[in-house]
Amino acid sequence: xxxxxxxxxxxxxxxxxxxxxxxxxxxxxxxxxxxxxxxxxxxxxxxxxxxxxxxxxxxxxxxxxxxxxxxxxxxxxxxxxxxxxxxxxxxxxxxxxxxxxxxxxxxxxxxxxxxxxxxxxxxxxxxxxxxxxxxxxxxxxxxxxxxxxxxxxxxxxxxxxxxxxxxxxxxxxxxxxxxxxxxxxxxxxxxxxxxxxxxxx
Numbered sequence: 285x286x287x288x289x290x291x292x293x294x295x296x297x298x299x300x301x302x303x304x305x306x307x308x309x310x311x312x313x314x315x316x317x318x319x320x321x322x323x324x325x326x327x328x329x330x331x332x333x334x335x336x337x338x339x340x341x342x343x344x345x346x347x348x349x350x351x352x353x354x355x356x357x358x359x360x361x362x363x364x365x366x367x368x369x370x371x372x373x374x375x376x377x378x379x380x381x382x383x384x385x386x387x388x389x390x391x392x393x394x395x396x397x398x399x400x401x402x403x404x405x406x407x408x409x410x411x412x413x414x415x416x417x418x419x420x421x422x423x424x425x426x427x428x429x430x431x432x433x434x435x436x437x438x439x440x441x442x443x444x445x446x447x448x449x450x451x452x453x454x455x456x457x458x459x460x461x462x463x464x465x466x467x468x469x470x471x472x473x474x475x476x477x478x479x480x481x482x483x484x485x
Contacts, residue, residue, distance in 0.1 A: 294449055295438065296320065301418035302369070302393045302404035304385075309423035309436050310407045311337075314378045316455060317405055318346045323375030326368045328353045330361060330382050349375075358383050369396035369404050380407045390414025419443050426452055 297303050297317060305313045318325050325346065327337055331354040339347040353368070355361045361381060368377045377397075385406065394416055397404050406413065413420055420442035426435040439450040 294440070294451065297403050297405065298418055298445070299403050300398050300401055302390070302397050302406065302416075303419045303421070304406045304408050304413040304417045304442075305421040305423050306408050306410045306413070307421075307423040309425050309438070310421075312425075312436060312455070313421060313423040313438060314405055314407060315343060315346065317403075318350070318376055318378065319343055321376035321403060323349070324373055325350045326353060326371075326374055326377045327351070328355070328361060328364050328368065328377070328379040330354065330358070330380065331356045333380065333382075362389055365404070365406075366392055366396045368400075369393060369402055370400040371402070372400050374400065374402045377402060377404045378407065379404070381412075384409075384412035385414035385417075387415050390416030394418070417442065418445070428454075 295313075295316065314327075327350055329336060329352075333354070336354070337350065337352065339350060339352075341347075342350065353364050355364050358381065361379070365377065365379045365381075368374055368379075385408065390413075393404055393406075393414075406417070410422075419440060422437075422439040422441050424437050426437045428435045435452055435454055437450065437452050440448050442448075
């Protein structure tokens, strides 16, 4: 296994495709993506969800552009995701399905993202994604013994068009840039802190 430095370009999601993030740090990953995408942002989560984004606590420039949708059923949630992905002005669609995504749903989302020229990010439970996804990330907070902040470990575990990688980084939650604490790039074929406290309530 060979490790090489990687820039934060590794976290740039391919446009017109749908991606997935799992793990306890998946919402932090979503906020970084929101900071990197221009235009309107849509966040879709179930009506029964206990934690929802608190608009006034989000990083600068995100809360003003973010539209929250809270459909009452999983069927309505999937419909909202597809329609939001087709909406041409939308820059990024973040969604939190409460049930595993089927291959059919994943394919429909990919077609909708292509039609709307937007990017989708599904925040899923571990191993509850669709085989149609472009990339799947595993995101978890990491203890930082040398500081009072939280580090992140973001692992690209599925990538249809490239290699897989794992990085430990520090992101302050206030910009689109990240600071690499250590970086690893695994040359493997593709398989087909900041102020984050209080962002959810």
